[in-house]
Structures are given as C-alpha cells and as structure tokens.
Amino acid sequence: MIRINHRISLDEKELSFSFIRASGPGGQNVNKVSTAVQLRFDVRHSPSLPEPVRQRLEKLAGRRLTQDGVLVLTAQQHRSQDRNREEALIRLADLIRAAAVAPKVRRSTKPTRASQQRRLEGKSKRGSIKRLRGSRAELD
Template sequence: MNIQLLHESILSNARFSFSKSGGPGGQNVNKVNSKASLEIPISLLLGLSEEERSRIENKLKHRISSEDCLFLSIDEDRSQLINRERALARAEELLVQAAHIPKKRKATKPTRGSVLDRLKTKKQKGSIKDLRRKPITD
C-alpha cells in the first residue's frame, strides 16, 4: 500500500456536503452548517492493490453505498473546517486499517513449564473431586 498516493487520491476525490449539526450548542447549531459529510468513490482510490481494495470493500461494506462510495459524517466540532479535516483524517485511517493484511500466526508448541503447570492443576482438581466422593466400605 502506498499511503502517500492514497492520501493524495482521497484529497482529490473527496466530495463534501455540509448541513446543520444536531445536539446542544444554542443559536450556533441552528444557523451554521458545521456537520461535514464526506463521500469518496472507492474505485478512484490509488495506491491500493486488488487484495487491499477487496478487503476494504468487505470490511467497510456497511459504510459503502451501492454506487461504490465510502460515506462518513462528522459533527464533533462547531467549526466546519475542523470537521472537514477530521473527516479526511478519519477516512484515511479507516481505509488503512481495513486494508491492513494481518500476519499469519505461526503455530508453536506449549513450553515444558506450561505443560507441567497444566498437568499439576489437573491433578489438584482431580484430587479435590476425589475427596467429595463417599468412602467405599467393604
């Protein structure tokens, strides 16, 4: 993944729309369009391999529309500019996290100490259960 190329393609393909933000805030909320809604076409993003693109589409399918656009809306701040910058940063962060391919786990043997500890606790549990039994009378 080329993060620099991805960043530039996000900036060039991002489409914003602004609306009034809900919640507390007094008159400012009622008159200022501070909520930033971001829309980015996934197919136009550069710097991604096909495997990374398919991982993004799979992991972020609840945020991707039928037109293959990633949607994100931010209304955390009273400033439209700050919300716009946060939306761009969050979109890049989401895309990088979703495209990340985790390393394969290498299977290892349990250590000798952990095997002995497990067997010791099994013996202790078994002996506790043995003490619960009624004594056998001949």
C-alpha cells in the same frame, strides 16, 4: 494530494464534500449554518488504493459503505465547517491506514510434549482432590 502513508496518497479530486446542518447543541447557529460535513470517497473505483487495501477497507467500513462502494463519513462534532472537514479527513486517513496493515498469517502449532504432560498431571491431581471429597465407601 493527501498523504496516507509512504505508499498511499489520495488525490483530492477523489473526495467530495457536502455540508449539511448539524444536530445537537449550538444555539441558533445550528439552525442557520450548515457546519456538518459529509465526506464521500469511492472506494471501489479509486486508482490510489491497491487491491488488498481496497478489500480490507470495504470490510472495515461496514455500514458506512454504500452498495455502490462509496464510503460516507459524517463529521459534526465541531461548530465550524473547517474543523469538521479536517475531522472527516483525519478519520478517512485513519481508516485507510488501518486497512493498509496486512493481518499476520496464523500458523497452526502443536502443544509441546512437556505442556501436554503438565496438563494431564494437573488434571489427575485435581481428580484426586475431588475423589477425597467423596464418602468413605467410594474410597474403598
């Protein structure tokens, strides 16, 4: 079990890992050893995720989500398979934690009467300053 927070835990059977060759530096090692990790997690069919979290996760995933609803994370920063696997799991957990936070409901408010008056007074002061810049004929 992979613990995300106090309410969400993922079963390791829901995750699938495939190992591919990494790009970038690494010398001959990069051409011989498959150290990069592709983690796949089926978001749409996961029994571990509550529905609101699933919907937010699909939005957060963006291009990393396939049309079938499978989240694909690739980790290739480290030179060892184990560290890349850990990196992919950490990134998945962070993504799910971010999706688990419900957005605050925005309540529309009105500006106070005092703030409206301050705004109008500021505008009239500014207008009078600009009026002083005009020619003498405009002042009369």
